[in-house]
Amino acid sequence: MRVNLSALDWFVIAAYLGGILVLGLRVSRGVTNSKKFFVGNRAFGKTIMIAQALGTGTHSDQAVGVAGAAYTGGLSGIWYQWMWLFTTPFYWILAPVFRRLRLTTTADFFQLRYGRPYAVMYAAFCLYLLALWQGIAIKGTSETVSAITGLPECSISITVAIIFTIYGVAGGLVAAAVTDCVQGILLVVLSFLVLPFGLPKVGGLAGLHHALKPDYFTIFGAAGGELSSFNVTMLVISGLAGIVAQPHMMAVASTGKTEWNCRIGWTYGNFVKRFCTVGWTLTGILAAVLLPGLAFGEREKAFGMVVRLVLPAGLIGLMTASIMATAMATCSAFMIDAAALFTENIYRPLIASNKEDGHYLKVARTASVMVTAAGFVCGTTMPSVVAATVHFISILPFLGVSFWIGIIWPRANRYGAWISTLGSAIIFFGAKHIGASNAWASLASLLVGIAGMIAGSYFGEPEEPVRMNRIFGYLQRPAVDNDILSEAVLE
Structure with a gap:
């Protein structure tokens, strides 16, 4: 395979990768305890919180997937990320909820709310999910950078993983959040860099x-298609139902120094992402004119191919660095979230409960590496970026329903939570097995999950009043410090 990089491109890529590694290691020096490793001592300001929300929630596979969908379906391809558009205002409401819980992981909430078995189940499920997400990010990055540069996908994946693993293992969430400030800028560059060079080649928007x-140029696809109005509606509803169960949300939403910082960071960071999605969509439509004839299975290569076609030397290197930046920003954060779930919700309570904090810090760093390795395995098994995106959006409501109802309705109990989660999963996969579309399977699953949660909570015994008073008492008390609930509270 011929390598399509000039000396200037190599310099830009090397300078970026070296610089981000040095920055990550530099800010890692003060990370000497598990609390700072997992949640940064809840001391982040508004800028860091915005960058963390943007960097953690945005990765190159999303640009690749949206551009590929736009290549074949036009403007409707934007819904593979704009499905979160109607969820974004809820972040303003939810950020104080996560901050006031004063917990390290979302599994801690489930333990307090529904008991340890449910929390362990959630933690195990999320370890799979985080490995899957890392795999998606690595796969999307390696495919795109390979299409741009001609380098082998394997070498690209290994390079990206080594860099974010080194600074992530050393500095935890602090290193991930600080490097996101730099990588967030490059993310915006990635989104729009192609357009000034590509649009003149086709006569501008009028030429398209x-x-x-x-x-x-219609906002929805044809009825019965992958992005019909009904399918998009179900993606939006599933996204809203499942967003609270995403394992990285506790870190994204609750690590600010104040509730205001958390609100600003989570909401504004994601609004920037919605803006960037427009650039990805237009790039895919541009590719449909410049590179006609790509097979459906090759559409996710369109983003990288159009970059190589229209950008000059130097800017190809900058785009390549931008794409790698998004993967490293996301994967480093996911790696820390997975380490927190394994250490705090599986290893500490089930394997070694009375060790020094330094011991748990070592376990967390080891778990970080293991989850990254699992991400490679997931990346090799998924059929496409879009398919993986739809898959995780569809399964998150299995657990999201019990979170939403759990913070609203004190009567909700563990019986309802288990019935809701298991029932919705069985209905979803059963409906898919008999040939139902993903949208109809999601609708049936969500309705069964809500009904199961209500029925189980009515007929089962209520949870202990002391724990419920503690949870809802914290939710009513504004958080003005960096406190985390003690282990005694979680018992």
């Missing part, structure tokens, strides 16, 4: 309209 069929 002239070259493509009118249905490329």
Whole structure:
């Protein structure tokens, strides 16, 4: 395979990768305890919180997936990320909830709310999910960078993983959040860099309209298609139901010094992402004119191919560095979230409960590496970025329902939580097995999950009033410090 990089491109890539590694290691020096490793001592300001929300929630596979969907379906491809558009305002409401819980992981909440078995189940599920997400990010990055540069996908994946693993293991969430400040800027560059060079080649936006069929510029796909109005509606609903169960949300939403910082960071960081999605969509439509004839299975290569076609030397290196930046920002954060779940919710309570803090810090760093290795395995087994995205959006409501109802309804109990989670999973996969579409399976699963939660909570015994008073008492008390609930409270 021929390598399509100039000396200037190599210099830009090397300078970026070296610089981000040095920065990550530099800020890692003060990370000497598990509390700072997992949640940064809850001391982040607004800028760090915005960068963390943007960097953790945005990765190159999303640009690749949206551009690929836009290549074949036009503007409707934007919904593979704009499905979160209607969820974003809820972040303003939810951020204080996560901050006031004063917990390290979302599994801690489930332990307090529904008992340890449910929390362990959630932690195990999320370790799989975080490995899957790392795999998606690494796969999307390696495919795109390979299409741009001609380098082998394996060498790209290994390079990206080594860099974010080194500074992530050393500095935990602090290193991930600080490097996100730099990588967030490059993320915006990635989103729009192609357009000033590519649009003149096709006669601007008017040229796109002239070259493509009118249905490329409709916001929804055809009825029965992958992005019909009904399918998009179900993606939006599933996203809202499952967003609270995403394992990295506790770190993204609750690590600010104040509730205001958390609100600003989570909400504004994601609004920047919604803006970037427009650039990804237009890049995919541009590729449909410049690179016609790609097979459906090759559409996710369109982003990288159009970058190589229209950008000059130097900027190809900058785009390549930008794409790698998004993967490293995301994967380093996911790695820390996975380490926190394993250490705090599986290893500490089930394997070694009375060790020094330094012991748990070592376990967390080891778990970080293991989850990254699992991410490689997941990346080799998924059929496509879009398929993996739809898969995790569809399964998150299995647990999201019990979180939403758990913070709203004190009567909700562990019986309802288990019935809801198991029932919705059985219905979803059963419906898919008999040939139902993903949208109809998601609707049936969500309705069964809500009904199961209500029925189980009514007929089962209520949870202990002391624990419920503690949870809802904390939710009513504004958080103004960096405290985390003690282990005694979690028992």
